[in-house]
Amino acid sequence: MPGLEWKATAIADLLAIIDYIADDNPDAAQALKDEIEDKVARLPAHPQMYRAGRVEGTREMVVRPNYIVVYAETPDLVAILRVLHAAQQWP
Numbered sequence: 409m410p411g412l413e414w415k416a417t418a419i420a421d422l423l424a425i426i427d428y429i430a431d432d433n434p435d436a437a438q439a440l441k442d443e444i445e446d447k448v449a450r451l452p453a454h455p456q457m458y459r460a461g462r463v464e465g466t467r468e469m470v471v472r473p474n475y476i477v478v479y480a481e482t483p484d485l486v487a488i489l490r491v492l493h494a495a496q497q498w499p
Contacts, residue, residue: 410452410481414488418477421491425475444471448479448488455481463499 422444430437447469451457458469461478466489469477478490478498492498 410455410483411485412449412452412488413485414448415490418488418491425491425493440472440475444475444477444491447471448477451479451486451488455479455486 422441426437426441429440451469455467458467460466461468463478466478466480469479471477474494476490476492476494476498477488478492480487480489490498
């Protein structure tokens with residue numbers, strides 16, 4: 409099974425989203441963070457389960473209708489590239 413790596417941009421994306429939500433609802437922010445981290449942790453077992461990304465060589469996991477995890481895979485690694493709100497432009 410491939411390893412899992414969070415890129416710095418993805419970590420920054422996740423923290424920014426969580427901080428924004430936490431201003432109004434800390435419990436919802438924590439629940440979203442936990443959900444994203446849980447689903448990402450399962451990616452190495454089934455990296456091709458999600459749709460092909462809009463950028464060649466990537467895939468996109470829709471965590472909730474408004475939150476997307478963008479990742480790339482090789483036989484040895486699943487790299488989390490971005491965590492985006494659906495309204496954000498990518499790349």
